[in-house]
Amino acid sequence: MQCGFLDHLIKKSLNCFLYISFFISIFCLNILCFSSTAFTQEKNQHKQLVHKKSIRKKSHPVSHKKKKVHIQENSQTQSVNNNEGGGTAAAGTAVGVATASAAAIPAASSIPSQEPEKGSVTGLPIPHFLSLRADVVNMRAGPGTRYPIIMIYHRRHMPVKILREFDVWRLIEDVDGQKGWIQQAILSRERFFITTGMPLSVMDDKDKLQDETKEKSEVKSTDSYISEYVSKTQNSQLSGQGIIVRTVPQESADPVAILKPGVVGSIKECQPNASWCKVKINTYIGWIPRSNIWGLLPQEIIQPH
Secondary structure, eight states: OHHHHHHHHHHHHHHHHHHHHHHHHHHHHHHHHHHHHHHHHHHHHHHHHHHHHHHHHHHSHHHHHHHHHHHHHHHHHHHHHHHTTSHHHHHHHHHHHHHHHHHHSOOGGGSOOOOOOBOTTTOOBSSEEEEEOSSSEEEESSSSTTSOEEEEEOOTTOEEEEEEEETTEEEEEOTTOOEEEEEGGGEEOOOEEEESSSOOOEEOOGGGTTSOHHHHHOOOOGGGGEEEEOOTTOOOOOTTSSEEEESSSSTTSOEEEEEOTTOEEEEEEEOTTOSEEEEEETTEEEEEEGGGEESSOTTOOBOOO
């Protein structure tokens, strides 16, 4: 009875041992299979990387060689320049700087042409010259009657330079460089000049504005600025006596009149490259050096009329 029980127990134990051994062996096999798979994948990836590197090396063998050659040539050139004393290196540097600066300068054709500025109201070029229409003209500090009067002009036909336009007001500059605003209605497009060399006679004391109606209306005649009328046949030495008006545009021509600084006259003709302009003072017509009059732009043309 006891022997049968022991035999049965031994059989049970053997069966359990076999089952456990079977499961352990299966587990070990799975581990081995997983390890071999991972190793195979890693090996394949390594082979692919090695293959890609070999392809890159084969596709660019010449460029690497060229780089090495350039490096060797540059090192040889630097050594030769150092041996020659640095003179050639300095010249090479100067040439490089000159080339870079020349490349930085744009071509003349690529520079856009600058159009002259034009007035916002009339569209006329800025600056340009006009003349005073009235005997008494007030210059103000700003474009409006609320601004104070800073100058009073007593010179009809005196030229003024227009610098800016705003509504019915114009920013002007006179022969002395004084700037201010006057109304457009008292300006004329007739072209006049004034001889240079003397400040303008103007009234700038605004406390006397209400007490001098008649005195201010007395305008100095152009004749008061003419030193002397000279006959065409007179050939005396006139240098240093004033600005000489001549019959033709030549220094040796016969004189017509001698003008003091501040004379206002009409411009009849003036060419851009000519040094003489044809003018009229009262009934006298002649030629005067362009450098002695104010009221023209440097290259402005006044057609004969």
